[in-house]
Amino acid sequence: MSQLRVEGVTVRYGELVALRGLELELAPGRLVAVTGPSGAGKSTLLWALAGALQPTEGRVRHGGTVLSGREQAARLGIAIVPQGNGLASSLTAVENVLVPLLSTGLRPADARRRTDEALARVGLEESGNHLIEELSGGQQQRVALARALACRADVLLADEPTSDLDAANRERVMAALRVEAAHGAVVVMATHDFEEAEQADGELRLDAGLATWHREPAHDRAR
Numbered sequence: 001m002s003q004l005r006v007e008g009v010t011v012r013y014g015e016l017v018a019l020r021g022l023e024l025e026l027a028p029g030r031l032v033a034v035t036g037p038s039g040a041g042k043s044t045l046l047w048a049l050a051g052a053l054q055p056t057e058g059r060v061r062h063g064g065t066v067l068s069g070r071e072q073a074a075r076l077g078i079a080i081v082p083q084g085n086g087l088a089s090s091l092t093a094v095e096n097v098l099v100p101l102l103s104t105g106l107r108p109a110d111a112r113r114r115t116d117e118a119l120a121r122v123g124l125e126e127s128g129n130h131l132i133e134e135l136s137g138g139q140q141q142r143v144a145l146a147r148a149l150a151c152r153a154d155v156l157l158a159d160e161p162t163s164d165l166d167a168a169n170r171e172r173v174m175a176a177l178r179v180e181a182a183h184g185a186v187v188v189m190a191t192h193d194f195e196e197a198e199q200a201d202g203e204l205r206l207d208a209g210l211a212t213w214h215r216e217p218a219h220d221r222a223r
Contacts, residue, residue, distance in 0.1 A: 002063030003027055004049060004078075004155055004186050009058035011044050011209075018044040020209040021058070026188060028154070030217040031181040033197035034190045036206035042190040043083065045206065046157045049188060050080040062155065077154035081161055085144040087132045093119060093139075094128040097147045111150075118150035119143070121176050123169060138164040145173060155186040162196060174199055 006024035010017065018041045026032060026049075034042050047053040048060055051073025060067045067073050087096045094115055101111035119128050122142040132140055141164055148156055158177065162170040174196060181187040181201070189200065197203045202217030 002154065004188075005061040006045075006049070007059050007061060009048060009055040009060060011041075011048060011053065012056045017209050019048070019055070019211075022211050024204070024211065026186050027217065028184050028186050029181055030201045031177055031187040031189065031199075032202045032204055032217060033200035034188060034204050034206060035192070035194065035197050035214070038192075040206040041209045042206055043159055045211075046080060046159050046188065046190055049155070050078055050157050051076075052080070077151075079148040079151045079153035079156050081144045081148050081156075081158040083159040083163070085140045087140055087144055087147075089133040090131065092129050092131055093124060093135065093143045093146075096132060096143055097150050100147060101150055114150040114152075115146075118146035121149060121172075121179075122146045123172055136164075138166070138169060141165065142169065142173065145176065149176060149180065153180075153185060156180050156188075158187075158189045160190055160192065162191065162193065170196070 004026040006022045009019055009022045011019040034045060036042055044053065048055055050070060051067035052070040062076050062078060065076060097115040097118055098111055101114060102108065119125050122145055124139060124142055124146065127135060127139060132143065141161065145161055162173050165173060177187050177189060191197055203214040205212050205214045
């Protein structure tokens with residue numbers, strides 16, 4: 001597993017500066033919460049880390065490779081759970097998790113096993129055959145997380161993954177993210193919930209595109 005490095009990243013939208021000269025090292029084996037007010041740049045940071053948004057200045061590097069686009073980042077093992085879930089509404093929960101795995105060339109039996117395991121981890125083992133449009137917003141959110149978990153990514157990025165969930169399912173999702181970090185992944189979660197941020201190994205606060213560590217993760221625990 002490799003570090004994710006943010007090297008002098010600035011992102012501008014016209015005259016709006018969303019991120020300003022960020023320098024970060026995100027180590028494998030850590031769960032980092034990104035907090036801050038609405039418009040602080042949390043989602044922009046996650047999309048840049050995912051390779052889906054090219055910085056105006058600077059670069060994001062995974063190991064020795066500079067990210068150049070979302071497809072390349074996905075091949076490098078970087079998964080993102082977007083706030084809008086990004087699921088195909090005409091497919092079932094199982095199909096939304098299974099199809100991306102099959103597209104990587106994984107054997108069908110292995111892909112189905114990973115799919116079932118991932119849905120069970122988010123508490124949706126009984127809902128796999130439901131169409132996405134038949135599920136609640138919170139259930140859809142958990143399917144999106146299951147899709148990322150099934151990929152066994154080196155880097156897992158989650159944008160407000162618990163925002164529509166009740167207390168029990170929030171804890172279920174947090175537990176799943178902590179397990180991914182324990183297995184050696186770089187895990188970064190954007191959240192408005194400061195109690196959830198306290199459960200992370202470190203907390204990075206964004207405000208007006210500037211980042212400061214409120215709690216920096218201990219690198220000696222990284223895997």
